[in-house]
Amino acid sequence: MHPIFRLVNRNLTISLNMGFVIWQVIFPVIYIFVAGFAYTSLIHSVPFGSKNLNYPAFIASGMIGFNIMNSTLISGIIIWNDRRHGMFEQILVGPFTRAQYILSNVYTIGIIGLVSAGLITAIGYPLFFKSIEFNALTIPLVVFASITGAILFGSIASIISTRLKSSEGFNVVINTVFLFFAFVSTAFYPAEGAPPILAIAFYLNPLTYLVDVVRAGIFDNFTQTVGYEMIVLITGAVTLFIIATKLLSRLEI
């Protein structure tokens, strides 16, 4: 087996425990089915392109992006744990290069991101099946968002994990950053109608672009704006990945 796949196998084995699966499934399910229906009495419909979506369908599609982002936390956690528990050095004195270690993390978050997206799509499907409009771009857009989103957020988590030394600091920073990403985005509510400063903040957040691309795929709303958002996602993912790779390559042993 190629060294990268052996490392991916290892990453998945050490990461996929019951706690992680619960985190990945229960958390979005609560949002989709509890918050989704609870807010229906307040939010009757959400304008989206030429359509009006009901709130459960809106939040269920938002949860796909939210879950991709959450799942990529695993990248930072793997690097953090490897450094903390001595496995980073142990792997680097083994039959692997740093580049293979970095790429294995990218593949791992890509796989977890795709599986997460598929899982939430399946869970949320009953809620948005009435509004869904399958077309030639549906799957490519969701896959694109899953992979670029996974690399982008995985790189952010990796950067944080290389910069911080204490576990308390790592937890505080990563939770704060990802909390901002989660709630200052269009995953839970539309930008339209939000106070102008907040609406601007939504568009400083990569999760907004990720969620917009996913929704464009599911609800057949591919526009020029969505095209620009895809460019922003790719640019962000590539830039952050290069930074994360450089930081990981320079990590002192």
Place this chain on the structure above:
Amino acid sequence: MLCIEAKSLSRSYGNVIAVDSIDLSVEQGKIFGFLGPNGAGKTTTMKLLTTLVSPSSGTITILGIDTSRYPLAVRKKIGVVLQQPSYEPTLTVEKSLEEYGMMWDVDPKTRKDRVEELLSTFDLQDIRKKKNDDISIGQRRRVQVAREFMHDMDLLFLDEPTAGLDPSARRGLLDYIKGKVQNGLTIFFTTHILEEAEYLCDKIAIINRGKIIAIDTPDELKNKFGREKTIKIRIGNVKDISSVLQGVGNYEVGYDEGTIITIHSADSEQVLVKILQALQSNNIPVEDLSVVPTSLEEIFLTVVKNSNASNISSGK
């Protein structure tokens, strides 16, 4: 054949010289002990040899391969047990051995057999289903060392492998290592426990302040640096032994179920003869006489002390 060959190897961190132009050669199928006080440069040397850090200058050849040109090729042929703990907290002991074998591309059948063998050899059967996070530091160390034997290798680096192990586990590990060497494995071994080095190593290097200050077999080191022998003479209770031994010099007197005269000097044989003559002429019988062999620990302390003294006198 030389397994390790390092020439003029140096490594600096800013202005600090961690390893200062050392030369090393380790023959295949031997156990090479690398000793030194804390901060002497042992771990940095280990990191250089295992390609974890690059040398500031000098060359390293491991198993005939240049480490700076082909580090990955070197790493594929070696095993390393680092000084710091390394473990997968979420995996059980059994699974972590299995997973490590997978990482080294060991085939599943061999992996399964080796897991069983190592669990048994390293006395890990009772904790095989426990997670690494839930076992003691000593047990974790045993797992870390056992894990390295999941894969084949030609050269094994052990950085204080017995740290945290109880005496029985320590002896078990040392005997297991000896057995592996008989099968052709070469071992580069660092330790603070000098009895271990004496028990295990074919050759020993002592490093201090980044420089190798002594290198030879344990016996030769004792011959070179162990001139001071300790001789103990037990006699009955004699009240004024110092007047009996007046003029002999270079001895100490202690009292423990009789009088014990201890000679500790480079010319201990000559002092012994003088003391025995004095005792005989005063009709004092000798009850017991013993020679304490020079231990590696004494050699180590002497060599390091001399090295520190010469550094101070030269103003380093």
